[in-house]
Amino acid sequence: MKNKRSVYIVLASSALFGLALSAPASAAEVDKLVEACSACHGKEGANSEVDVPILGGTSAEYLNISLTEYKNKERPCVETKIRDGAKKGGKTDMCQVAGELSEGDIKQLASYYAAQKFVRSAQKFDPALATKGKSLHEKGCEKCHSEGGSLASDDAAILAGQKMAYLDAALKDFVEGKRPIHKKMKPKIEELDKEDLEALVHFYGSAH
Template identity: 40%
Template sequence: MKIRDYAVMLVLGMVVFWSLGAAATESPEATKTCANCHNDNGISDDPSIPTIAGVSSFFLENQLAIYAEQARPCAAKHFEKETTVSEADHCALAESLTDAEKTSLAEYYAALPFAAVQQEFDAALADKGQSIHTANCERCHTDAGSLDLDDAGILAGQQKDYLLEQFEFFKQGQRWQPDKMQPKMEKLDAEAMQALANFYARAGLEAAH
């Protein structure tokens, strides 16, 4: 190979390296809107807003598609955080995004590190929640719902209030879910939901060790 060929390869290599680096760090324009509520790091500091960092891109992209089809409640304004954005309507938000934008937003947040919410839990309820989880949920939400690989969200360390609301949505059939999850959600009563929420709060703190 001539010296010139090496030089060309080096430049090509740098271009590839640069574009890979850019893909991993450069935030899509739309994240400016998202950051109002989900913060720059995708980690929630509001009980009603989920953490979206470190969750699988497959799951996140699906959620945006599901919102666009109104196959889950659109997220009315019910969070406590003060923001410059007054409208949380994710159906309208998702519908305004192209497929390519949905993909790049999902990939962006999936690449950020997950961090469990630091929240209180009741130990007795968490124990009860653990039995319910093991019998009904662990098959699909493995390692106490802490693995992004399951493409089923991350439950361990997710906001308790957010989870409680979603349990209810699933139970009432207001949010799309796999056929085999529905019967499990239908039989949860208020106490079982509290138990599960406390279990996932504890599991998030344990996984963080």
């Protein structure tokens, strides 16, 4: 009887511990996480930096996957300067940032940014390249990145209006095998040459 009671106590303690781990973060805790991200990505995930991606309005599922890939160092850990806040001018990288986040933190951040608005950036683009890029998108990308890559509901990256410098770097990383790529996307991107990739970037950058 004593052994059974001990087992019940252990099971109950484990259950309570599990509930504690899965408990949602408080508003103050979420605000603290968001404040740290805002130093580079801006308030509500919108910023004026040419190379920092827009997070607001992006699918929670996609953001969850992205942060997890950084946490696991499955994407390039490119060093960058902190753009604002108390640590402005200091150096960091996304793998370092994500590495300090728990799974719960990642889910909270993904949910927060998904609830914000995707604020497109007005960028300089080449009209001829954008026209070529539109044709390439419709041929090989539209099926997964629908309506010109503008829908978060695809649970893929929002491409329309995203920072061109970021898109350029991301596409190069895919081509060079530096970051995970969906099995359906891999053969599509392998068909594209340097000029095609540039055209796609200008097409997505033309949306504002």
